[in-house]
Amino acid sequence: xxxxxxxxxxxxxxxxxxxxxxxxxxxxxxxxxxxxxxxxxxxxxxxxxxxxxxxxxxxxxxxxxxxxxxxxxxxxxxxxxxxxxxxxxxxxxxxxxxxxxxxxxxxxxxxxxxxxxxxxxxxxxxxxxxxxxxxxxxxxxxxxxxxxxxxxxxxxxxxxxxxxxxxxxxxxxxxxxxxxxxxxxxxxxxxxxxxxxxxxxxxxxxxxxxxxxxxxxxxxxxxxxxxxxxxxxxxxxxxxxxxxxxxxxxxxxxxxxxxxxxxxxxxxxxxxxxxxxxxxxxxxxxxxxxxxxxxxxxxxxxxxxxxxx
Amino acid sequence: xxxxxxxxxxxxxxxxxxxxxxxxxxxxxxxxxxxxxxxxxxxxxxxxxxxxxxxxxxxxxxxxxxxxxxxxxxxxxxxxxxxxxxxxxxxxxxxxxxxxxxxxxxxxxxxxxxxxxxxxxxxxxxxxxxxxxxxxxxxxxxxxxxxxxxxxxxxxxxxxxxxxxxxxxxxxxxxxxxxxxxxxxxxxxxxxxxxxxxxxxxxxxxxxxxxxxxxxxxxxxxxxxxxxxxxxxxxxxxxxxxxxxxxxxxxxxxxxxxxxxxxxxxxxxxxxxxxxxxxxxxxxxxxxxxxxxxxxxxxxxxxxxxx
Numbered sequence: 001x002x003x004x005x006x007x008x009x010x011x012x013x014x015x016x017x018x019x020x021x022x023x024x025x026x027x028x029x030x031x032x033x034x035x036x037x038x039x040x041x042x043x044x045x046x047x048x049x050x051x052x053x054x055x056x057x058x059x060x061x062x063x064x065x066x067x068x069x070x071x072x073x074x075x076x077x078x079x080x081x082x083x084x085x086x087x088x089x090x091x092x093x094x095x096x097x098x099x100x101x102x103x104x105x106x107x108x109x110x111x112x113x114x115x116x117x118x119x120x121x122x123x124x125x126x127x128x129x130x131x132x133x134x135x136x137x138x139x140x141x142x143x144x145x146x147x148x149x150x151x152x153x154x155x156x157x158x159x160x161x162x163x164x165x166x167x168x169x170x171x172x173x174x175x176x177x178x179x180x181x182x183x184x185x186x187x188x189x190x191x192x193x194x195x196x197x198x199x200x201x202x203x204x205x206x207x208x209x210x211x212x213x214x215x216x217x218x219x220x221x222x223x224x225x226x227x228x229x230x231x232x233x234x235x236x237x238x239x240x241x242x243x244x245x246x247x248x249x250x251x252x253x254x255x256x257x258x259x260x261x262x263x264x265x266x267x268x269x270x271x272x273x274x275x276x277x278x279x280x281x282x283x284x285x286x287x288x289x290x291x292x293x294x295x296x297x298x299x300x301x302x303x304x305x306x307x308x309x
Numbered sequence: 310x311x312x313x314x315x316x317x318x319x320x321x322x323x324x325x326x327x328x329x330x331x332x333x334x335x336x337x338x339x340x341x342x343x344x345x346x347x348x349x350x351x352x353x354x355x356x357x358x359x360x361x362x363x364x365x366x367x368x369x370x371x372x373x374x375x376x377x378x379x380x381x382x383x384x385x386x387x388x389x390x391x392x393x394x395x396x397x398x399x400x401x402x403x404x405x406x407x408x409x410x411x412x413x414x415x416x417x418x419x420x421x422x423x424x425x426x427x428x429x430x431x432x433x434x435x436x437x438x439x440x441x442x443x444x445x446x447x448x449x450x451x452x453x454x455x456x457x458x459x460x461x462x463x464x465x466x467x468x469x470x471x472x473x474x475x476x477x478x479x480x481x482x483x484x485x486x487x488x489x490x491x492x493x494x495x496x497x498x499x500x501x502x503x504x505x506x507x508x509x510x511x512x513x514x515x516x517x518x519x520x521x522x523x524x525x526x527x528x529x530x531x532x533x534x535x536x537x538x539x540x541x542x543x544x545x546x547x548x549x550x551x552x553x554x555x556x557x558x559x560x561x562x563x564x565x566x567x568x569x570x571x572x573x574x575x576x577x578x579x580x581x582x583x584x585x586x587x588x589x590x591x592x593x594x595x596x597x598x599x600x601x602x603x604x605x606x607x608x609x610x611x612x613x614x615x616x
Contacts, residue, residue, distance in 0.1 A: 149324045152597050156555040157573070157589040158331060164577045164585070165335050241452055245555075248454040249562060249574050261454065268458030268563065272466060279458055290450040 030226070033303040040299025043292035050289050054107035062087055063098030065105040066256035072096050082277050091277040094270045102258050103281055109259040110240050111289075113173055117239035120178030122232050125185025126224060130216050132186070133193025144190065147183050155180040156242070160251055168254050173246070177239055188231055189224055196223050226304040233297040237290045244286065260286040310608075317604060321597045326376075328593040333372050336582040362387065385587035390579050396587035399572050404591075406476060407557050407568035410487045414553055418492040418499055423542060425496070426503025430511060430538075431530070441500060448497030453556040456490040457563040474564040487560045495549045502545055507538040536610060543607050547600045554592055 034040060063069070072092055082091040082099075090099040132143040159176045166172050196202065197220065205215050244261025246252040248268075253259050258266075260282050267279030350358070359365050363374060378384040385396035429441035451459075464486060465473035477483050510516065511534060519529045561570030569588055576584035 145320075148320070149327055152321075152324050152593075152600055153328050153331070154551060154555065154589065154592045154596050156558075157585075157592060158328075158335075160573075160577055161332060161335050161585055161589060164580060165338060245452070245454060245559065248559060249577075251574070251577055264454065264458070268454075268461075271458060271462055276462070279462070283455060283459075286455070287450050294446075294449065 026226075030300075030303040034299050037299040037302060039295045043295035043299070047289060047292040047296065050107065050285065050292070051111060054104060054111055057104035057107075058101065061089065061098060061100050061104075063101045065101040065258065066097065067101075068096045069098065070096065082281075090281045091275070093266060093278050094273060094275060099278060099281060102263060103285060106258040106260050106263045106282065107285055107289075109170065109253055109257060110243060110261070110286075113170070113177065113243040113259070114236040114240040114293075116174050117177040117181055117242070118232050118235040120174070121181035121185050121235055121239075122228055124178070125182035126189050126221060126228055127216075128182065129186035129189025129191075130193050130220050130224065133190040134197050134212065134216050134220060136194075136197075140190070144187075147186055150180075151183050156245070159242075160246065160249075163246070163251055168251065170253055170257065173243060173252060177242055181235060181239060181242075185228070185231060185235070188227060192224050192227050193220055196220055230297060230301045230304055233293060233300055237293040237297075240286075240290065240293075313608065314601075314605065317601050321601060324597055325590070325593060329376060329379075329590060330372070332586045332589050333368075333375065336586055337368055337371075362389070379590070385590070386583050388576075388581055389583050390576070390581040396584050399584055400569065400587060400591060403561075403567060403569035403572050406566055407554075407561070407570065410484055410491065410560065410566065410568070411553055411557055413484065414488045414491040414495075415550065417488055418495040418549065418553075419542075419546070421492075422496040422499025423503050423539075426500040427507055427530075427535075427538075429500070429504045430507035433508065438504075441504065445497040445500040445504075448493050449501075451497075452494050453490045454559045454563070456493050457486070457559065460486045460490055461563075474566070476566045483564075483566075487564050487566055490563075491553055491556050491560050495552060499542055499545065499549070502541050503538065506541045507534065510534050510538040540607065540611055543603060543610065547596075547603045550599045550603075551596055554595065 058064075069086075069088070069092055072086070072088075082089060086092075088098050088100065090103055093099050093102065128143065128147075132140045159180060162176045163172055202215060202219055205219055210218075240260070243252060243259060244264065247259045247261030248265040250262075250265065253262060263282035264279065264286060267275075267282055270278055356365070363371055366374075375386065378386065383397070385400070387395050388399060391399070425441045425444065429438040432438050461473050464471040471482055471486055475483055516529060516534060519533050524533075557568055558570030558573055560566060561568040562574055565571070569591075572584060573588045575581075576588075
C-alpha cells in the first residue's frame with residue numbers, strides 16, 4: 001500500500017510545530033474539579049467578600065468600634081436602628097456604639113483566630129504526626145499514646161483555666177487554641193505517613209543516605225499537603241467555633257475588642273430590650289462564614305481525594 | 310475481654326493524673342493567689358489563711374495531699390471563695406441538673422440523628438433524603454450558643470410558650486429549650502454519619518444477597534444493616550459526649566439552669582481555682598469512663614476487633 005507522502009509530510013510538520021504536551025498535574029486536576037463544584041466556588045467568593053469586609057470595612061464608616069454615640073445613648077431601641085442617615089448601617093448596640101464597626105472588628109478577630117489556630121495546628125500536627133509515623137516502633141507508640149491521653153482531657157475546661165490563669169488576651173487565645181487543636185491533625189498525618197514511607201522514592205532517598213529529618217521535610221511532608229489542606233480548611237471553622245464559644249461565655253477577647261462570639265453573646269443578652277439587630281448581624285456573619293468554610297472544605301476534599309475519581 | 314478492660318483502665322489512671330497535674334500547675338502559676346483582693350490583707354492574716362488551706366506547703370506536697378484526699382474520700386477541698394462550702398457541696402448541687410438535661414440531650418441527639426440518617430439512606434434521592442441532608446447541613450452551623458438565643462427569641466419572646474430560663478425542679482417546660490439547644494448540632498452530625506455509613510452498608514454484597522433471597526425489607530434493615538452501620542456512629546459518641554458536656558456550660562449560663570457550668574464560669578470569673586479544678590477533674594473522669602464504655606461497646610459490636 002502506498003503511503004500518502006503528502007499526509008506524512010503534514011503529520012511530520014504538525015508534530016514538529018506542536019508545542020510540548022501540557023501535562024496534567026495532580027494540583028491542576030484538583031483545581032479543575034474544585035472549579036466545577038458550584039457550592040464551593042460560591043462559598044469562596046462570599047468568604048473573600050467577608051475577608052475584604054473585615055479588612056477594609058472600617059474605612060466606610062466614621063464610627064470606630066469603641067466610640068459611643070451620645071446622641072442615641074439611652075434610647076438605642078428607638079434611635080439606634082440600622083439606617084444610613086445616622087451612619088449606623090447595622091444600628092447601634094445597647095451602649096450606643098456603632099454595630100457596623102464592631103462587626104468589622106469582630107470579624108477580623110474571629111477570622112484571625114481561626115486561621116492562626118489552624119496554622120499552628122497544621123504545623124505542629126504535621127511535624128508530630130510525620131515524625132511519629134516515619135520513625136515508627138516504640139517512639140511512635142509513645143508519641144501516639146501521648147496524643148491519646150491528651151485527647152481524653154476535656155480541653156475546653158483546661159483552655160478556660162489557662163485563660164483565667166494567664167490573663168485573657170488574643171495572644172493567649174491563639175496559644176491555647178493552637179495547643180489543643182493539633183491532636184486530630186497529628187493522627188491523620190501519621191496514618192498517611194505510614195503509607196507513604198514504604199514507597200520507592202523514600203526507599204531511594206534512604207539508600208542514598210539522606211538523613212531522616214530531611215526525608216521527612218523533603219519527601220514526606222510535600223506528599224501530605226493534599227490531606228493537610230483539606231483538614232486545615234475544616235479546622236478553621238472549628239477554631240472559630242471554639243473561640244466564639246469562649247467569647248460567648250465572656251472569657252475570650254476583652255473589650256473594646258470583640259469577636260463574633262462576643263457579639264452574639266451581647267446580642268443574645270439584649271434581645272428583650274428591643275434591639276434584635278444586635279443579634280441578627282453578627283449571627284448572619286457567623287453562620288454564613290462557617291457555611292462557606294464547610295463547603296470549601298468539602299469541595300477541597302472532593303477535589304483532592306483520589307478515591308472519588 | 311477482661312484483659313482489655315484492665316488495660317484500658319490502666320491507661321485511664323495516668324490520664325487522670327496528667328489532668329490533675331496540669332490543672333494544679335496552672336493554678337499555682339497564676340500571678341496573685343486566690344486571696345488577693347482589692348483591699349490587701351495584712352501579711353500575717355494572709356499567711357494564716359494560706360496555712361489554713363495548706364497553700365504554704367511546697368507544691369508537690371499540696372498535690373500529693375490533693376490526690377490522696379481525692380482517692381480516699383473523693384474530697385476536692387474547700388472553695389476558696391465561699392468560706393462555708395466545699396467543692397463537693399457545690400458539685401453536688403449542680404451535677405444532678407447537668408446530668409438530667411445532658412442525658413436527655415444525648416438520647417435525643419442519638420435517636421433523632423440515627424433515625425433521620427437511616428431514613429435518608431433508605432429513601433436516597435427522594436425529598437425525604439434532601440430534607441434530612443438539608444437539616445443536617447444547616448444544623449452544623451447552629452452550635453448551642455447560637456441555638457439558645459434563637460430559641461428564646463422564638464418561643465419566649467414571640468410565641469410566649471416557654472419560660473426563658475430557670476430550672477424549677479426540672480419541669481418539662483424548663484427542659485425543652487436546653488435540650489434542643491444542646492442536642493441540635495450533634496444530632497446533625499450523627500445524622501450525617503449514619504446516612505453515609507448506612508448507604509455504604511446497603512450497597513454491600515451481603516445486603517444484595519439478602520434482598521435476592523426475598524427477605525422482607527424490615528428484616529434486612531434491622532437484622533443485617535443496622536449493626537454494621539452503627540460502628541462509625543459509636544466511635545463518634547465519645548467526641549459528642551465531650552462536646553455536650555462542654556456545651557452544658559453555655560446552657561447553664563444562658564438558661565440559668567443552675568448546673569455545674571454556671572459554677573464553672575462563675576468560679577473562672579472570680580478566680581475560685583479549687584472549684585474550677587474540681588469541676589475539670591470530675592468532667593475528665595466522666596469523659597474517660599464514657600470513652601471506656603464506648604470502646605467496649607465498639608469491641609462488642611465489631612467482631613473484627615481483638616483485644
